[in-house]
Amino acid sequence: MRTLFRITKTELSTLFFSPIAWLILIIFTFQAGMTYADVYSDVIRYQALGYNLSGITSRLFSNYNGVFSKMLDNLYLYIPLLTMGLMSREFYSGSIKLLFSSPVTNKQIIFGKYLAMIIYALILIAILSIYIIFTAFAIKNIDLPQLLSGLLGVFLVTCTYAAIGLFMSCLTSYQVVAAIGTLALLTVLNFIKEVGQNMEFVREITYWLSISGRSSTLLDGLICSEDVLYFIIVITLFLTLSILKLGSERKRHKPYVVLFRYASVIIIALLLGYISSRPQFMSFYDTTETKINTLTPNSQEVMKKLTGGLTITTYVNILEDNYWRAMPDRRKYDFEEFEKYVRFKPETEIKYVYYYHPCYNPYMDRRYPGLTPEQRVQEICKVMEWDTAMFLTPEQINRQIDLSGEGYRLVRVIERENGQKSFLRFYEDIRRTPTESEFTAALKRLVTKPPKVAFLTGHGERNVDGAGERDYGAFVRDLTFRYSLPNQGFDVTLLRLDEQKKIPEDIDILVIAEPRTVLAPEELTKIKEYIDRGGNMILSGEPYRQHIMNPLLSFLGLEFMPGILVQPSKDFTADLIFGNITEAAAQSSKGYQKLWRGKYKITMPGAVGIKILEEKEFKVTPLVTTNEEGAWNELETTDFIDNRPICNSQVGEEERTIPVVVELTRRVGEKEQRIFVWGDADCIGNGELTTSREGVKSSNFSLITNSFGDLSYGEFPVDTSRPRPSDDKAYIGEGSEIWLKLLFMGLLPGILVFISLRMWWFRKSR
Numbered sequence: 001m002r003t004l005f006r007i008t009k010t011e012l013s014t015l016f017f018s019p020i021a022w023l024i025l026i027i028f029t030f031q032a033g034m035t036y037a038d039v040y041s042d043v044i045r046y047q048a049l050g051y052n053l054s055g056i057t058s059r060l061f062s063n064y065n066g067v068f069s070k071m072l073d074n075l076y077l078y079i080p081l082l083t084m085g086l087m088s089r090e091f092y093s094g095s096i097k098l099l100f101s102s103p104v105t106n107k108q109i110i111f112g113k114y115l116a117m118i119i120y121a122l123i124l125i126a127i128l129s130i131y132i133i134f135t136a137f138a139i140k141n142i143d144l145p146q147l148l149s150g151l152l153g154v155f156l157v158t159c160t161y162a163a164i165g166l167f168m169s170c171l172t173s174y175q176v177v178a179a180i181g182t183l184a185l186l187t188v189l190n191f192i193k194e195v196g197q198n199m200e201f202v203r204e205i206t207y208w209l210s211i212s213g214r215s216s217t218l219l220d221g222l223i224c225s226e227d228v229l230y231f232i233i234v235i236t237l238f239l240t241l242s243i244l245k246l247g248s249e250r251k252r253h254k255p256y257v258v259l260f261r262y263a264s265v266i267i268i269a270l271l272l273g274y275i276s277s278r279p280q281f282m283s284f285y286d287t288t289e290t291k292i293n294t295l296t297p298n299s300q301e302v303m304k305k306l307t308g309g310l311t312i313t314t315y316v317n318i319l320e321d322n323y324w325r326a327m328p329d330r331r332k333y334d335f336e337e338f339e340k341y342v343r344f345k346p347e348t349e350i351k352y353v354y355y356y357h358p359c360y361n362p363y364m365d366r367r368y369p370g371l372t373p374e375q376r377v378q379e380i381c382k383v384m385e386w387d388t389a390m391f392l393t394p395e396q397i398n399r400q401i402d403l404s405g406e407g408y409r410l411v412r413v414i415e416r417e418n419g420q421k422s423f424l425r426f427y428e429d430i431r432r433t434p435t436e437s438e439f440t441a442a443l444k445r446l447v448t449k450p451p452k453v454a455f456l457t458g459h460g461e462r463n464v465d466g467a468g469e470r471d472y473g474a475f476v477r478d479l480t481f482r483y484s485l486p487n488q489g490f491d492v493t494l495l496r497l498d499e500q501k502k503i504p505e506d507i508d509i510l511v512i513a514e515p516r517t518v519l520a521p522e523e524l525t526k527i528k529e530y531i532d533r534g535g536n537m538i539l540s541g542e543p544y545r546q547h548i549m550n551p552l553l554s555f556l557g558l559e560f561m562p563g564i565l566v567q568p569s570k571d572f573t574a575d576l577i578f579g580n581i582t583e584a585a586a587q588s589s590k591g592y593q594k595l596w597r598g599k600y601k602i603t604m605p606g607a608v609g610i611k612i613l614e615e616k617e618f619k620v621t622p623l624v625t626t627n628e629e630g631a632w633n634e635l636e637t638t639d640f641i642d643n644r645p646i647c648n649s650q651v652g653e654e655e656r657t658i659p660v661v662v663e664l665t666r667r668v669g670e671k672e673q674r675i676f677v678w679g680d681a682d683c684i685g686n687g688e689l690t691t692s693r694e695g696v697k698s699s700n701f702s703l704i705t706n707s708f709g710d711l712s713y714g715e716f717p718v719d720t721s722r723p724r725p726s727d728d729k730a731y732i733g734e735g736s737e738i739w740l741k742l743l744f745m746g747l748l749p750g751i752l753v754f755i756s757l758r759m760w761w762f763r764k765s766r
Helices: 002-016 019-048 056-061 067-083 088-093 095-101 106-138 144-170 175-194 200-209 225-250 255-276 297-305 328-344 362-367 373-384 394-400 436-444 521-532 546-556 583-588 590-597 700-711 737-765
Strands: 222-224 284-286 310-317 349-355 411-416 421-425 452-457 491-496 509-513 536-540 558-560 564-566 576-581 601-605 610-612 619-625 632-634 659-668 671-678
Touching: 002 019, 002 106, 019 056, 019 067, 019 106, 019 737, 056 067, 056 106, 056 144, 067 106, 067 144, 067 175, 088 095, 088 175, 095 225, 106 144, 106 225, 106 737, 144 175, 144 222, 144 225, 175 200, 200 255, 200 328, 222 225, 225 255, 297 328, 297 436, 328 349, 328 436, 349 394, 411 436, 421 436, 509 521, 521 546, 536 546, 536 700, 546 558, 546 671, 576 590, 576 659, 583 590, 583 619, 590 700, 601 659, 601 700, 610 659, 671 700
Parallel strands: 310 349, 452 491, 452 509, 509 536, 536 671
Antiparallel strands: 222 284, 310 411, 411 421, 558 610, 564 632, 576 601, 576 619, 619 659, 659 671
16 A cells, blocks of 8 residues: 555646646636526526525526536546546556556555545545535525535546556557547547437447436435446546556557456446346435425325336327437437336336327428328438338237327336236427326326316306317317316216216216306206215306306305406406415415416406305305405406406496406215316416416416316326525625635635645755
């Protein structure tokens, strides 16, 4: 060990008596300080502007423009300059012969020099630690464990680069060649994951070999055994190759012996890497405060209930628009979509089935007009260099599974070994892929009875299959809409009361959306029976049809007020109501609380007020109300385009707060019955859900998710929300930006400049 430490000491002396090591330290400190000062200045400005800040720790260090991320980008250039002379200098000067003739082993030489680089890496970590210590006093509740994970990532990357640079330095006596070779090898390791992605085993090896993105999980606060072992294996690999190279220089061997040794080391490293990347052998530790890198507790609870085998099969139609997302060369990226779930169930089997089948795809029709499906497949495969034999024909796929209900779009089928199945879809929005909420909802359907929602029909109610502005097709039936009821875990059906003796027992939620004709007495009786047995409901009405809904509301002690609610404004018609979330609603659920804090509105184009006639057995809670001033129940004006309504107190019009959405609750047996009454049916129609008004901060869809969430007792949609990080306040105020820059871009680098000059003077004087 003494010999090893003596080599380390000598290497450190050589390193720090050269200007390169000091120059890199100074530049590293300056760039880190510049990045930190810039990002912290942004935080100060955002806070001064009144923005709600959270996750300041990540913003300062881990984000794409954070200190850790920026410094890792620069290490790619710094380390080759440090390592280029580790062994090249010995070969060039001839001192390697003295080492070979002395009682020093190859391992001692390599490990001694590498230990010097580890010490240098620790100095870099110490510099970064200065910013962490400062941040601990400069912001509220710093997320220290995440930063320690990030430091580990920076340290491991630095050590890996150093090991690679040391090996390249063993290959040549020219330092510049060693530096260029190190840069070239690092470039290869960054881009090798794109090689061989169409071949399964090769894909696993090249993807594992890639160093690109390896540290990102550590920077984000997730310590993964695969990533840590990757760095350890790669470091060990290149140190071993360096030792073998010195051995071949010290004692000549036959070429096939040298080749066998190199190949054995590389194969063992690749084998260990492949094993460490298997889900069954991986372990994780999420260091972040809110466990942002891990499934939420609700999702974890679902995974615990998923006993037995689980298979996720992705069906890919090459004639559909999203097919490219799951092609063989994209599988590793696609796996990232459900990596968090496989972490909790590593035995999950992942399959892909490729086929072609005619489907709705206007882009494909324009691109290949007049061609048959088979000809289109041949054209695509010709361009992409794919084998047409990998795609099942329409007849073959239809024998395997019926995807007609999915429109033959890209879809995943999640199946338990007991035969239960659930669909996980892709959506027509910017993100396209499922979030944790949709993924968990699909899984939860396999372990929990999904709520069955029945929409009443037969009286001109809203069309749940239509695409018109008044229709409900978007949130009820549209499988390409992320937030539709089926994609959030609900079963949906239609119900005609004239075809039923009573409302079926398996109906969990009944929706009556603006009937346009009067319900027959026997139908009212069936609904009354459903209410009496504790059924959950949503009732919605519209102006001028109060007489149709009021017989129903009388069972609840409510009525729709005559007339129409108005809220005159400069930019919109008077009958457009901007409903306010009440404080009582905010106290009832986290969803409403978010809307209440954010001062979101529920827009209602034509609404009626809800009047409480008598407190029956129900507790009535207003959830959405009109403004206290500037809004009233209009009893005279009906034309709001040509006429401007005026509040006429003589006919009973009065500016006051009027409920437009109320919740009724009571105990029925062992459960709580919940009924929602909405004074507007248009507010959740296709038109209103897709309308954006300038200057209006609305969130009508939240009314749907919150209502159906309450009606299903929180089972669906699955709540995957997380608490906000508590590091949400900067203690340094405006005007401090210049002092931050002076400290981190002037003082700290200046201290290093002073120390380096002091050492240079000391060496010169000797």
